[in-house]
C-alpha cells in the first residue's frame with residue numbers, strides 16, 4: 367500500500383476547543399500533537415458555573431452566530447460544524463445531552479464533567 371504523507375499539526379493548549387479539534391481531525395490525514403503547559407488536559411472542563419455544565423446552546427444558527435463578534439468571521443465555521451453537529455458528535459462518543467429551559471445544552475444529569483472529559487480523551491487515545 368502506498369504511504370500517504372500526513373500533515374503534522376501542533377495544537378497549543380489542551381482545553382475543550384483543542385480536544386474537540388484534535389478528536390475531529392482524521393488520523394489517516396493528520397499527525398496531531400497537543401502541547402499543554404499543565405500536567406493534565408482539559409482542567410477547565412471540571413469547573414462548571416452556577417448554572418451547571420453547559421456544552422452549547424440550542425438556538426437556531428441564524429441567532430446563534432450573532433452571539434459571536436464579529437459574527438461574519440465565525441459564521442462559516444459554525445455553519446460547517448453547528449451546535450446540532452456538536453450534540454450529534456457528543457452522542458457518538460457516549461455523551462447524551464438535553465436542552466434546558468434556558469435553551470442551553472447540558473449533558474444528561476447523571477453525566478459528570480469528568481466523564482465528558484474522559485470521553486474526549488478516550489477518543490484521542492483510540493486515534
Ligand SMILES: Cc1cc2nc3c(=O)[nH]c(=O)nc-3n(C[C@H](O)[C@H](O)[C@H](O)COP(=O)(O)OP(=O)(O)OC[C@H]3O[C@@H](n4cnc5c(N)ncnc54)[C@H](O)[C@@H]3O)c2cc1C
Pocket residue numbers: 378379380381382383384401402403404407408409410411413414415418419420421422
Ligand atoms: C467557573 C467556570 C465555569 C465555566 N462553565 C462553563 C460551562 O458550563 N460551559 C462552557 O462552555 N464554558 C464554561 N466556562 C468557560 C470555559 O472555561 C471555556 O468554555 C472553555 O474552557 C474554553 O476552552 P478553550 O479550549 O478555548 O480554553 P481553555 O479551556 O482555557 O484551554 C486553554 C488551554 O491552553 C493551555 N495553555 C495556555 N497557554 C499555553 C501555552 N503557551 N502552552 C501550552 N499550553 C497553554 C491552558 O493551560 C489550557 O489548558 C467556565 C469557566 C469558568 C471559569
